[in-house]
Amino acid sequence: MNILLNKAHFPVTVLGPGRRIGLWLQGCTIRCKGCVSQDTWPADASRTMPVAALLDWCKRVAQDGCDGITISGGEPFDQPKPLASLLRGLRAWRTTAGLDFDLLCYSGYPLKTLEKRHTKILALLDALIPEPFVDGRPLGGLWRGSDNQTLVPISPRGVARYADCIGQAQAAEGKRMQISVEDGKLWFIGIPQRGDMAELETLCRQRGLELQQVSWR
């Protein structure tokens, strides 16, 4: 089973609790206005890799443990079979290795749609952040881009870790973004506030640095 992957990173500390593996799947048909990850939209076949190889990578980078795995995109549920295969592999690793990481997944589909179409995949998750990003709405609660997006604990582990976070504002953690440099590219990880990326471009330009091929327009 192959999966389209945009990026994988460890540790991610701004998309869920603790030190996490972040997996961004490639391909999104939802295409929310104002999305800052437009590089993840095309279902680019050159981004394909075996799910087994991705699982091996996760086990290698987090051999000393991780608190959770965040799956984002792109739209993870646009690849339902690879997503299910990935989640089953992660759960099997968790069980056999006696680990306690949680599985959090983002989706731009409404919760009702996911409950109707993907019940079995939801049952593999500990927590879900559904609903499309709406640029015209204020920033959402903790780890969420707009205030229509909810945080839904699913499993007992998810309830234990996430129930207290549902009503928390982003400000509870302050404005936090991670930056990584890989293959000559700058990656911004986290939830920017409205206008942050334009301000970043302006500040870079003022210092003589022109950002090219940005993912937010």
Ligand code: SF4
């Ligand atoms: S915010 Fe998420 S669901 Fe919306 S267009 Fe961007 S990647 Fe797709």
